[in-house]
Amino acid sequence: MDTTHCTADQVRIPRVAEGEAVIVTRHGKEVAAIIAIEDFRLLESLKAAIAAVSRPPRYQPSAAEIEAWETDDDEFPTEEEWETIGKRL
Numbered sequence: 001m002d003t004t005h006c007t008a009d010q011v012r013i014p015r016v017a018e019g020e021a022v023i024v025t026r027h028g029k030e031v032a033a034i035i036a037i038e039d040f041r042l043l044e045s046l047k048a049a050i051a052a053v054s055r056p057p058r059y060q061p062s063a064a065e066i067e068a069w070e071t072d073d074d075e076f077p078t079e080e081e082w083e084t085i086g087k088r089l
Contacts, residue, residue, distance in 0.1 A: 064088030
């Protein structure tokens with residue numbers, strides 16, 4: 001979220017307690033919200049956490065994993081095959 005900083009003597013803003021919000025309207029339409037800095041920091045951290053989990057990295061199996069998965073259920077790999085697969089992991 002882009003933010004703009006200004007000093008309290010530049011604007012007239014009511015004091016807002018944590019957990020409260022002041023909705024600013026212009027010509028009858030809501031245009032902004034004033035929230036406590038603690039709530040703003042919480043909102044920023046929650047947005048970052050959601051962004052981090054909403055797009056997990058795409059899982060790409062290794063060639064050795066694919067080879068192990070492609071082994072028929074009836075064919076159990078021999079010791080030598082397991083060693084070869086294990087070295088690739």
